[in-house]
Amino acid sequence: MKFTKSYGPEEFEPQIYREWEESGAFLPKKQAIQSCEDETDGSYSIVMPPPNANGNLHIGHGLTIAIEDSLARYYRLRGRSTWYIPGADHAGFETWVVYERALEKEGHSRFEYSRDELYARVWDFVEQQRGNMELQVRALGASCAWTDLTFTLDENVVSRVYQTFERMWNDGMIYRGEKLVNFCPKHQTAFADIEVDYREEKAPLYYIKYGPFTLATTRPETKFGDTAVAVNPNDERYQEWVGKTITVEGVNGPFEVEVIADEMVDMEFGTGVVKITPAHDFNDWEVGQRHNLRVVQVIDEEGKMTEAAGRFAGMPVQEARKAVVKAMKEMGMIVKIDENYVTKVPHCYKCGAVIEPMLKEQWFIDVKRLAREAIKHLDDNEIKFYPSSKKRVLIEYLKNLKDWNISRQIPWGIPIPMFRKTALASSSASSSSLDALLSRRMSNTSPSATPDSLNKLEDQRRFCEQEHAPDAPEWIFDTRTNLPEIEVGGVKYVRDEDTFDTWFSSSQWPMVCTDYLEGRENAYYPLNVMETGADILFAWVARMIMMGVYTTGEVPFREVYLHGLVLDAHGKKMSKSKGNVVNPIELVTKYGSDAFRLGILRGRSAGMNQAFSENSVVAGRNLCNKLWNISRFIQGMVDESKSGSVEAMEIAQAEMKAEIVNEGQVRAGAELPYSTDNMGEDWICRQLTACKEKLEDDFANYRFAEAVERVTATIWDEYADWFIESQKIYKNIPLLKVTLEMILKILHPFAPFVTEAIWRSLSWTDGLLMMQKWPPRLKFDPISAENFDNLVAVVVEARRVLNELSVASKGKRYGLLYGDDALVDDNGLLVASLAKVPSIASCEGQPKGLRLAVANHEVYLDVPQEVVTKHREVLEERILAVGRELDALNLRMTNPNYVDKAPAKLVQQTRDGIKEKEELIARLRKELEVI
């Protein structure tokens, strides 16, 4: 294939990806056969946090995939049987919101359909939308095993979830509880605490008359649900009232409440008196539990006032608040209003509606045991965290974890496999009345649910149970969730209509993806690493650890790498409303997949929220093009050498050996088919080997910022700028080939497409680059490599001085002269070429011009005497500068503690430095004298 003048990613990416995928290179088993000889043999497993199956990727996905795929490709090159497992999320609530909106647009409502109908409809809806996400993951180059893609509603996921749920149910860790839950009136579902979005808002704080007290509240409309008034037990102002029942004037007439004492009350806030509304406030609920208070529901599931609000019944909460305040004002019950009070109001994280705490029966997981076990494994350091600080944060979270509400009232999800005994089997009057009572209670249309009425309900149920199936349990576990009703042992049960919280199934992701089976050996579980966003440490990582430990007895992954948020170019959070959202796929289209990956990884470190701008993608694109042109140039040299060169035979032999290497049959450390013939070649072998080894360390420690910077610098600043330049003078075709292959391999994890595109365009390579072996160390002569360092120093100094003279000399070009200097004598042509000077010659014992300030080398720039004289000042300045450095070193040596305590190597280095600087100064002085 011919190399075009610049690299065009769009010409290669789709085709290369297809070939990778079709070759089976993404599948772990295929790789294992080819790389069985590598010393780092073993398996490597990593899962992709499943993106929304019917959504589009955002910048965070771009970062996740760039990180994960770099890891996967690196370990694959290292010879590990690598399994990068992709996933797709049914995204329960997100998808449901989108679907419900679509339904509403068509003029329908969810209440027109049964749950099964809705489930089927959403399934079709998702099916239609699906595929975009997967195409985008491909565009980013993810080397994941597509045939193993797991969708969060797949059969194996559901069966694992049911298995776990059943075990927990049998272990008594699951209970049905009536508790206050966060409830979105718009979406009619409960939320976990972590799904609630608190926003700071101004809310007037009303000081109202309340019997003998004045108290402050932001929610006067809940007054109808007040069943007590509380003060702090230590508050002397109100001691006399504690335990007494007071009469309170209300907008619907007077009512009586008890005065209680509870530690929860902050004496400093407001007047130190709090009205207690157990049905609509979490704190009040807890107070109510402690003091056995009645629970009166005044807000229903649609966010409207219930019958308990009397003439305000049916009003939406906001409206009712205004109406109640107005009525209170008229009755003179409002003492004052603090309009500037700011509080945090809970909102639905999706639709923004105000969340109402609501009394609901839900399924809960008792998390005590789960959390305790998880903490034990964390304390034993079984999981390594990047950044390490997150481990402590996680343990702290687990210590304070509250019971986990796993029920959601949306149809799009995994049905909860629980069935409730029903008395509907017969047509008896008592059972239908129970049903009515039950359904009324479930939907909370009853004005109040006091302990009294609950007890009545219990009594009635017991009565029915005795009649119909006295010994049958109220709830049974059964996986036949496709049926709305089942019969077990002659007793009828109806399905619970709720679905699982997404995190309940996601928490089992590592087991599900790796096909974990109890008692069976599994090389891929635990995962080697869990890579995800730091923002879901609690929601996901914590739960995976708890559930993994519970089910398998071991942690689900060995390491956790958490990435931070990708912020916009100015460090601001990206959001649709700000309009600063960056679409990763647009960048891929514009600059190529590799450019995007290099750009987003540049300067990225664990756990940090970091800014991202298109500039870094441009830099990535430039690197790809640079590498392309390096390859084009080398291919050109290879082609040239083939046509009629005298060394054709020699090269052909070397190539035969090279091919053997390419087939991956040579063990690491075996002879590579090259020899180094000059110091530039030894030098590049040293530099590439060092780079490769540092990269290995970077990967082991997830230092992506440094890895990208290092490999870029090695390819550009060392390989291209010095080695390739030097090869314009001395061509070593076998070494050019070996080293080019090496840089392709070390860049491949980050920039898979361009490296693969080059690999296939080169005349001597074959197969897929992604299936090659990570390069071994290169052999080199260290003394020779060091000589090249010296030569570089001479060239850099020559360039610097030439540049300084460039304005004055107006385009005049000067040659170089050298004295007693073997290095320069032997490499004159190379020095002249690198320094871009027209000539270089021995000064024949007659030094003239401007001597370059390089230690141990005698090289002159052949400039006229007047230029030298002009340069006198520069020389003097330089003597002073070196003198300052020398003083600093000397000062260090005069400190006896330094000589005693610092490592000997360091002290020796200082001594050498002093010697070198002294010599330099002496020489510069001499030069000054000559002038």
Add this chain to the structure above:
RNA sequence: GGUUCCUUAGCUCAGUUGGCUAGAGCGUACGAUUCACAUUCGUAAGGUCAUUGGUUCGAGCCCAAUAGGAACCACCA
């Protein structure tokens, strides 16, 4: 209110167990150019590493305090 993190060049960020002259990309200035690459090459300018104190032979890094910023958790009615 609690926890964690951040403060390094004009901008965005690296900087490993403390070690000599603190790096990169972009930007800026000057220069180059048929001969792989203008998506190029060369050179340079730009930093009291937030502040103050401490530990140490030695601190951007460790400790303490202060100032500013961010994220997460909790939710004061």
